[in-house]
Structure formats: structure tokens, C-alpha cells
Amino acid sequence: MPIIIVKLDEGDRKIEVEHGVRLVLALADNGIDVSHRCGGNAKCTTCSCEITEGNPSKMTEAEKLKNVKNARLSCQILVEGDMIVKPLMRVKNMDWDSPGGTPKKEITPDPVWI
Numbered sequence: 001m002p003i004i005i006v007k008l009d010e011g012d013r014k015i016e017v018e019h020g021v022r023l024v025l026a027l028a029d030n031g032i033d034v035s036h037r038c039g040g041n042a043k044c045t046t047c048s049c050e051i052t053e054g055n056p057s058k059m060t061e062a063e064k065l066k067n068v069k070n071a072r073l074s075c076q077i078l079v080e081g082d083m084i085v086k087p088l089m090r091v092k093n094m095d096w097d098s099p100g101g102t103p104k105k106e107i108t109p110d111p112v113w114i
């Protein structure tokens with residue numbers, strides 16, 4: 001099972017996650033307050049993460065269209081190996097009362113891989 005080191009202000013967390021899970025869910029299901037304001041639909045970019053190791057080379061067309069600089073949309077990534085990840089918009093650092101709607105298990109919108 002892949003290991004993710006999550007870089008947080010309060011220190012690193014090491015989580016072991018299911019192969020092929022959406023990165024946003026891997027984080028959220030382990031109690032990390034990553035934002036996902038559009039519910040994982042590649043519209044808001046609040047799920048952006050800096051990935052310093054294990055950055056997947058493939059990308060969905062929806063993510064590419066958002067043109068996020070120096071970060072990846074965790075709702076558009078499937079975990080297929082070990083990673084080092086830093087969520088950039090945590091709920092505790094934003095003026096929001098919730099992370100957003102729960103993303104589905106599968107990538108939405110239907111992924112077109114490029």
C-alpha cells in the first residue's frame with residue numbers, strides 16, 4: 001500500500017492508503033483538513049497540493065484546463081505510489097466552515113487522461 005508523507009504546519013504525518021484512491025479522499029479520510037469546495041470536480045482548485053515526491057506524470061484534461069502553477073489538484077490524482085504532499089488550502093487556515101462537498105470515490109468529471 002502506498003505511503004504518503006503529508007507536510008503540515010504542525011509536523012509531518014505518515015499515512016498508508018489504498019492503491020488507486022483519489023488523493024483528496026486519501027487525505028480527508030485520514031483526518032487531514034484539505035479543502036475540496038467544489039466536491040472534487042476540478043472547478044475550485046482549493047484541493048491544490050504541492051507534491052515534492054511521487055508527482056504523477058499523467059493528468060486529467062480537467063486539471064490541465066485549470067492551469068494551476070506549481071501544484072496539483074488532489075481531486076484529479078489517483079495514488080499509485082509513495083508521495084510527499086503538502087495541502088495548500090487547509091480548512092483551518094481559511095475562513096470556511098467546512099471543507100466542501102464530499103468527493104465521489106471515482107474521479108469526476110469522467111477523466112480524460114493526457
Ligand code: FES
Binds near residue numbers: 039044073
Ligand atoms: S478542484 Fe475543487 S475539489 Fe479539486
